[in-house]
Amino acid sequence: MALLEIRNVVKRFGDFTAVNDVSLSVEAGEFFTLLGPSGCGKTTLLRMLAGFEQPDSGAILLDGLDMSRVPPEKRPVHTVFQSYALFPHMTVRENIAFPLKMAGWDRKKIDSQVDELLEDVRLTQFGQRYPHEMSGGQRQRVAIARALVDRPRLLLLDEPLSALDAKLREQMQIELINLQKEVGITFVYVTHDQGEALALSHRIAVMSHGQVEQLDIPERIYSHPKNRFVADFIGQCNVLEGTVKAVEGATMVVSIKGCGDVKCSTVPGVVSGQAGWLALRPEKIKLDKELPDLPDEAYFKGRVHDCLYMGDVTIYIVEVGEGVLVEAMLPNNIPGVAKFFDDHDLVEIAWRFDAGSFLTE
Amino acid sequence: MTLQQRIGKWVLSWPPLVYMVLFFLVPTLIMVVAAFRYPGDYGGLAPMYSVEDGKVVWDLTLENFQRLTEDALYFDLFIKSAGYALATTLACILMAYPLAWLIARSPKRYRDLMLLLVILPFWSNFLIRIYAWMIILGPQSAFTRAVNWLVTGLGFEPIQLLFTPFAVIVGMVYVHLPFMVLPLYANLEKHDMALLDAAQDLGANAWQRFWRVTWPLSLPGVFAGSALVFIPALGMFAIPDILGGTDSIMIGNLIKQQILDTRDWPFGSVLSIMLTGGVLLIAALGAAVARGGRKRG
Ligand SMILES: Nc1ncnc2c1ncn2[C@@H]1O[C@H](COP(=O)(O)OP(=O)(O)OP(=O)(O)O)[C@@H](O)[C@H]1O
Ligand SMILES: [Mg+2]
Numbered sequence: 001m002a003l004l005e006i007r008n009v010v011k012r013f014g015d016f017t018a019v020n021d022v023s024l025s026v027e028a029g030e031f032f033t034l035l036g037p038s039g040c041g042k043t044t045l046l047r048m049l050a051g052f053e054q055p056d057s058g059a060i061l062l063d064g065l066d067m068s069r070v071p072p073e074k075r076p077v078h079t080v081f082q083s084y085a086l087f088p089h090m091t092v093r094e095n096i097a098f099p100l101k102m103a104g105w106d107r108k109k110i111d112s113q114v115d116e117l118l119e120d121v122r123l124t125q126f127g128q129r130y131p132h133e134m135s136g137g138q139r140q141r142v143a144i145a146r147a148l149v150d151r152p153r154l155l156l157l158d159e160p161l162s163a164l165d166a167k168l169r170e171q172m173q174i175e176l177i178n179l180q181k182e183v184g185i186t187f188v189y190v191t192h193d194q195g196e197a198l199a200l201s202h203r204i205a206v207m208s209h210g211q212v213e214q215l216d217i218p219e220r221i222y223s224h225p226k227n228r229f230v231a232d233f234i235g236q237c238n239v240l241e242g243t244v245k246a247v248e249g250a251t252m253v254v255s256i257k258g259c260g261d262v263k264c265s266t267v268p269g270v271v272s273g274q275a276g277w278l279a280l281r282p283e284k285i286k287l288d289k290e291l292p293d294l295p296d297e298a299y300f301k302g303r304v305h306d307c308l309y310m311g312d313v314t315i316y317i318v319e320v321g322e323g324v325l326v327e328a329m330l331p332n333n334i335p336g337v338a339k340f341f342d343d344h345d346l347v348e349i350a351w352r353f354d355a356g357s358f359l360t361e
Numbered sequence: 362m363t364l365q366q367r368i369g370k371w372v373l374s375w376p377p378l379v380y381m382v383l384f385f386l387v388p389t390l391i392m393v394v395a396a397f398r399y400p401g402d403y404g405g406l407a408p409m410y411s412v413e414d415g416k417v418v419w420d421l422t423l424e425n426f427q428r429l430t431e432d433a434l435y436f437d438l439f440i441k442s443a444g445y446a447l448a449t450t451l452a453c454i455l456m457a458y459p460l461a462w463l464i465a466r467s468p469k470r471y472r473d474l475m476l477l478l479v480i481l482p483f484w485s486n487f488l489i490r491i492y493a494w495m496i497i498l499g500p501q502s503a504f505t506r507a508v509n510w511l512v513t514g515l516g517f518e519p520i521q522l523l524f525t526p527f528a529v530i531v532g533m534v535y536v537h538l539p540f541m542v543l544p545l546y547a548n549l550e551k552h553d554m555a556l557l558d559a560a561q562d563l564g565a566n567a568w569q570r571f572w573r574v575t576w577p578l579s580l581p582g583v584f585a586g587s588a589l590v591f592i593p594a595l596g597m598f599a600i601p602d603i604l605g606g607t608d609s610i611m612i613g614n615l616i617k618q619q620i621l622d623t624r625d626w627p628f629g630s631v632l633s634i635m636l637t638g639g640v641l642l643i644a645a646l647g648a649a650v651a652r653g654g655r656k657r658g
Binding site for chain 2: 052071072083086087102147
């Protein structure tokens with residue numbers, strides 16, 4: 001049995017549907033992420049898990065028990081709020097001890113448990129400080145320690161790293177992964193940062209407009225987006241409009257509009273004549289002055305339209321056919337060379353047939 | 362800091378300083394000096410010095426202070442007044458807290474209106490409002506009769522409300538309530554609702570959320586309101602005059618009596634100094650307690 005089961009949950013505010021028929025389940029010990037753009041209903045779903053909002057229909061089950069009549073303070077679920085919500089009038093120790101006090105633990109047990117948590121988040125010397133005397137990253141760790149101290153069944157994290165700068169965020173990501181492994185508590189993590197989601201999660205549910213668009217492991221979300229929304233939202237992606245020309249077993253031929261025919265892996269249920277899009281990651285595209293036209297690759301001649309120097313890589317926007325722009329990415333692996341091609345250079349691009357995926361919606 | 366900035370700062374510090382000297386320090390000094398002088402023959406103050414044979418002779422005395430120590434009545438009256446003021450302050454906290462909380466939690470567009478209603482009584486005359494209580498608490502009023510109907514129904518003797526310590530405290534609570542509501546509201550309105558969510562999420566029930574989060578965070582508002590209520594209540598004389606009986610006079614009544622009726626200004630000044638000193642002492646104690654409470658968290 002899954003630890004958490006969400007069944008057909010709907011939440012409306014007036015006539016606006018914030019969460020629209022979401023069903024998913026989370027296994028014990030999993031690092032599960034809800035990923036989606038701002039306003040897609042992530043926080044609303046999380047607040048329903050914590051008990052602050054009631055679903056208009058559907059059910060939330062924890063360990064097989066229906067949570068609808070259980071108030072937030074009685075759920076074995078804690079939340080790390082985006083603003084941390086540390087109690088400003090309590091020291092770090094008192095903040096972390098709070099859930100234990102509420103649960104009526106005795107003083108000695110509280111002390112040793114708090115010590116352990118302070119050590120887990122590497123804040124042992126900071127116990128007597130007040131939250132306003134700590135940095136953002138330290139406060140973040142206090143909030144996590146406070147939510148983990150009484151070993152909840154489920155930890156909810158609502159964009160916990162969004163207030164930190166990029167460098168610290170990366171460091172905290174690593175700490176989060178390690179901490180989750182160490183304590184073995186199930187995490188449901190909310191973010192709108194796709195990089196963060198890919199780096200942290202065991203599984204990701206990509207949401208848009210209150211619905212789950214795709215639920216899968218990070219590799220599959222990235223390499224096999226189910227639809228245009230997911231392809232667009234996760235990383236850089238070329239989305240080329242086309243029509244299916246022929247289906248030949250495991251491969252099919254797609255005619256890209258304004259460009260030409262390419263092969264790609266067959267998508268179950270797709271028939272000849274169907275319109276759709278070919279999704280293609282920039283880093284899967286080869287780019288050079290001259291490339292061999294291999295039998296298992298798509299191959300086009302083009303002209304460099306624009307270059308974007310990103311430091312570690314440079315993105316080349318190549319025009320193939322009339323008005324069809326394809327982004328390709330090359331690592332800058334030769335010191336001192338910012339780009340290998342200039343605008344208007346004639347180039348050739350190619351990609352393996354299995355690099356792209358055909359999307360019907 | 363450049364010289365110009367220093368001069369600028371120095372000049373800017375003048376207006377508040379002048380204000381404090383003019384409206385606080387000078388009157389206090391006048392009062393302190395008056396406490397060492399003799400009363401005038403027809404009230405007021407006798408001359409501070411006289412010139413005899415071209416020599417200045419100071420007419421100053423410690424008698425007024427001695428009078429204070431000769432009779433325990435003055436000290437008792439001060440303690441009794443502090444008791445009244447304390448009871449008033451506590452009643453104000455109990456009554457103002459729920460009101461301030463409700464206003465702070467109500468939709469933004471109603472808040473200003475509700476605050477306006479809180480201060481609306483100030484628009485009518487203070488004495489008229491106190492006389493209104495005289496009618497409400499008077500023996501013929503519907504309120505008093507309803508109370509006595511209840512009291513006699515329970516088998517007790519009918520009671521008098523007006524001209525009792527109870528009436529004094531009712532009047533003082535009524536007058537000072539807005540001074541407690543406003544600072545409490547200003548404090549509660551700023552509270553971060555996420556903290557209550559967090560407390561609930563971490564297992565706190567409604568009472569624990571209030572006692573462990575809302576109450577400690579509202580203490581600055583409670584202290585500010587208490588100071589605004591306790592200090593004027595301690596020196597109050599009009600309300601005990603009108604609503605109190607002979608046994609419910611306060612230190613303020615005595616001071617007023619000395620200044621206006623007996624026309625013994627020096628002794629009135631001595632009593633005022635005692636009142637001011639008492640307030641300062643209590644304020645210092647309160648601040649120490651508040652600081653200690655904050656340290657313990
Ligand atoms: N209490 C509420 N009353 C009315 N509408 C609400 C309420 N809470 C959320 N909404 C609406 O529901 C939608 C989803 O909100 P939610 O906070 O879940 O988004 P989110 O995915 O967490 O976005 P973000 O990344 O910006 O935090 C938004 O359009 C929001 O305006
Ligand atoms: Mg949100």
